[in-house]
Every structure is written in C-alpha cells, then in structure tokens.
Amino acid sequence: QVQFVESGGGSVQPGxxxxxxxxxxxxxxxxxxxxxxxxxxxxxxLVATVTSGDSAYYADSVKGRFTISRDNAANTAYLQMNSLKxxxxxxxxxxxxxxxxxxxxxxxxxxxxxxx
Numbered sequence: 001q002v003q004f005v006e007s008g009g010g011s012v013q014p015g016x017x018x019x020x021x022x023x024x025x026x027x028x029x030x031x032x033x034x035x036x037x038x039x040x041x042x043x044x045x046l047v048a049t050v051t052s053g054d055s056a057y058y059a060d061s062v063k064g065r066f067t068i069s070r071d072n073a074a075n076t077a078y079l080q081m082n083s084l085k086x087x088x089x090x091x092x093x094x095x096x097x098x099x100x101x102x103x104x105x106x107x108x109x110x111x112x113x114x115x116x
Contacts, residue, residue, distance in 0.1 A: 001105070002025050002105060003024070003105070004022050004023070004024050004105055006021065006092065006108065006110040007020070007110060009092060009110030009111045009112045010111075010112070011115065012113070012114055013114070015084065016084050017082045017083075018081045018112060019078060019080050020094075020110060020112075022035075022077040022078070023074075023075065023076045024096065025075075027075060028076075028096060031052060031096040032050070032051045033049065033077035033095070034049035034095040034097070035047040035048050035079045035093070037088075037092045037112075038090055038091050038093070039089060039090040044093075047059055048066055050069065050077065054070070061087075062081075062088075065081065066079060068080075077096075079092070081112070089114050089115070091110065091112075092109060093107055093108075093109045094106070
C-alpha cells in the first residue's frame with residue numbers, strides 16, 4: 001500500500017502564501033490527487049484535484065488563489081496557496097485515488113492557520 005505524507009503547513013498572516021506537499025512512498029502515476037480541508041466545526045470539503053492526465057479542478061472558494069500540481073517523477077503533489085484568508089484555516093489532507101482499482105488513500109493532514 002502506498003502511503004502519503006503531507007508537509008508545508010504552518011501559520012501565516014492574511015495575504016501570505018504557503019506551499020503544501022504530499023509525498024508518496026510509491027508511484028503516483030495512476031492516481032488522481034486531491035487536497036481536502038476541514039476546519040473546526042465545519043464539514044470536510046474538497047479544495048482541489050488533479051487527474052492522472054493533469055486536469056485540475058478547484059472549489060469556487062479557492063479559484064484564482066490556489067494551484068494544484070503534481071510531479072510524477074518525484075511522487076509528489078503540491079498545493080500552492082496564495083492570498084490566504086482567515087477562512088482558509090483548516091487541517092489540509094492529501095487524497096490519492098484510482099477509482100477503477102478501488103484505491104483511495106489519505107494522508108494524516110497538515111495544519112494551516114491564517115491569522116493576524
């Protein structure tokens with residue numbers, strides 16, 4: 001089983017930037033990679049996904065501010081987050097999925113806090 005580990009979270013002021021990484025213990029070539037988040041008292045929500053063919057999707061709340069990308073050679077997916085807002089504060093989770101193979105894996109999450 002491939003394992004996924006997030007990194008890059010932290011505390012930043014509003015308007016700042018962070019880049020999250022999701023490093024896999026094996027190849028991610030077949031996987032659709034995604035980032036989800038969950039804030040205290042709120043439901044788990046999709047932030048962005050990128051397919052194995054490199055097509056990206058973004059939640060309306062992050063369009064124009066966040067960019068998802070993948071580096072298959074490095075077995076890593078990224079989430080570049082710019083113009084961060086306090087409402088972006090959450091634990092961010094990496095997800096990797098191959099629907100046809102029944103594979104659906106999650107990382108343990110990384111905390112992002114946006115506060116002045």
